Amino acid sequence: MAINSDVLEVKSMTARLLDGKRVAAEIRDEVGNEVRAFVQSGGPTPCLTAVLVGEDPASQVYVRNKAKACEKAGIDGRTMRLPADTTQIQLVEVVRGLNADPAVHGILVQLPLPAGGNGGQGFNERAILDTVDPNKDVDAFSPVNVGLLMQGRPRFLPCTPHGIVQLLHREKISVAGKHVVVVGRSDIVGKPMAMMLAQRDGSCGREVANATVTIAHSRTANLAEVCRSADILIAAVGVPEMIGGDMVADGAVVIDVGINRVEDGAGGYKLVGDVNFAEAMDKASAITPVPGGVGPLTIAMLLHNTLLAAKQS
Numbered sequence: 209m210a211i212n213s214d215v216l217e218v219k220s221m222t223a224r225l226l227d228g229k230r231v232a233a234e235i236r237d238e239v240g241n242e243v244r245a246f247v248q249s250g251g252p253t254p255c256l257t258a259v260l261v262g263e264d265p266a267s268q269v270y271v272r273n274k275a276k277a278c279e280k281a282g283i284d285g286r287t288m289r290l291p292a293d294t295t296q297i298q299l300v301e302v303v304r305g306l307n308a309d310p311a312v313h314g315i316l317v318q319l320p321l322p323a324g325g326n327g328g329q330g331f332n333e334r335a336i337l338d339t340v341d342p343n344k345d346v347d348a349f350s351p352v353n354v355g356l357l358m359q360g361r362p363r364f365l366p367c368t369p370h371g372i373v374q375l376l377h378r379e380k381i382s383v384a385g386k387h388v389v390v391v392g393r394s395d396i397v398g399k400p401m402a403m404m405l406a407q408r409d410g411s412c413g414r415e416v417a418n419a420t421v422t423i424a425h426s427r428t429a430n431l432a433e434v435c436r437s438a439d440i441l442i443a444a445v446g447v448p449e450m451i452g453g454d455m456v457a458d459g460a461v462v463i464d465v466g467i468n469r470v471e472d473g474a475g476g477y478k479l480v481g482d483v484n485f486a487e488a489m490d491k492a493s494a495i496t497p498v499p500g501g502v503g504p505l506t507i508a509m510l511l512h513n514t515l516l517a518a519k520q521s
């Protein structure tokens with residue numbers, strides 16, 4: 209008997225893979241070209257300084273990746289390594305020193321700060337981030353930059369949400385009029401992401417705007433149902449594979465922001481997202497992988513912001 213797909217009603221589809229790694233490489237090349245042109249025209253070599261407190265293995269990997277990416281783009285990428293027993297006052301002083309250094313255009317305090325830091329008391333993270341000069345705040349974490357973003361006149365766009373905007377734009381996925389569900393309400397991803405996609409015009413990056421946005425979180429009632437109502441589902445919760453196939457509508461676009469290190473059963477670890485990839489793959493029309501999705505875009509947009517900071521200095 210001939211197989212007639214209309215009759216069989218083929219339910220399972222395989223999603224298009226959104227190759228964040230490739231798009232990030234494209235953006236890094238563009239930034240590299242702009243850096244060269246800027247320096248050739250007499251501008252200073254853009255300089256990003258990451259402050260790394262303690263020896264968290266994941267943070268070491270990220271900071272090393274940032275330094276490598278800077279170098280390739282012609283950006284002076286520096287890392288200040290401070291011991292885990294650095295005090296709050298010392299860390300604030302380090303940030304003030306970087307604020308005052310005209311050779312430094314971008315400052316990034318790598319998070320999380322070590323839990324037992326500041327002589328066992330833990331750091332006041334907010335106070336440290338608030339110390340970063342808003343003109344050098346390439347993470348866009350400072351209250352001034354969050355406020356400017358909220359008002360639709362951003363100075364810097366936060367790197368992870370901006371990376372997602374770039375990915376959607378370059379993959380020609382329109383958000384206008386669509387229902388976007390952002391799962392997670394962090395200051396770093398969830399909150400700014402929702403704001404950026406809902407804005408009226410292109411102020412927060414390209415033509416990615418005018419979405420109808422729902423922010424869902426751990427206290428959302430009927431979370432699976434809310435997620436299933438999304439045309440575009442953005443998962444930023446930090447819980448490994450929390451978003452199952454039952455939470456994804458047929459044909460939805462799935463953006464997985466999670467970077468979770470879980471044991472691989474062979475004594476090592478592997479990276480998984482917040483989305484159950486295999487399950488979501490059968491439902492979604494397009495999906496980002498982990499690794500190779502949103503993570504590399506975050507770094508590419510950090511380079512972009514560092515160039516912007518140098519140009520504005």
Ligand SMILES: Nc1nc(=O)c2c([nH]1)NC[C@@H]1CN(c3ccc(C(=O)N[C@@H](CCC(=O)O)C(=O)O)cc3)C=[N+]21
Binds near residue numbers: 270318320499
């Ligand atoms: N002040 C500050 N700014 C940040 O932007 C910041 C931070 N602190 N703390 C940690 C998070 C996390 N983050 C990532 C960046 C790149 C990858 C990345 O490149 N991921 C690769 C895999 C890397 C790996 O092998 O671990 C990928 O997804 O393909 C992941 C995560 C930036 N963060």
Ligand SMILES: [Mg+2]
Binds near residue numbers: 484485
């Ligand atoms: Mg999936």
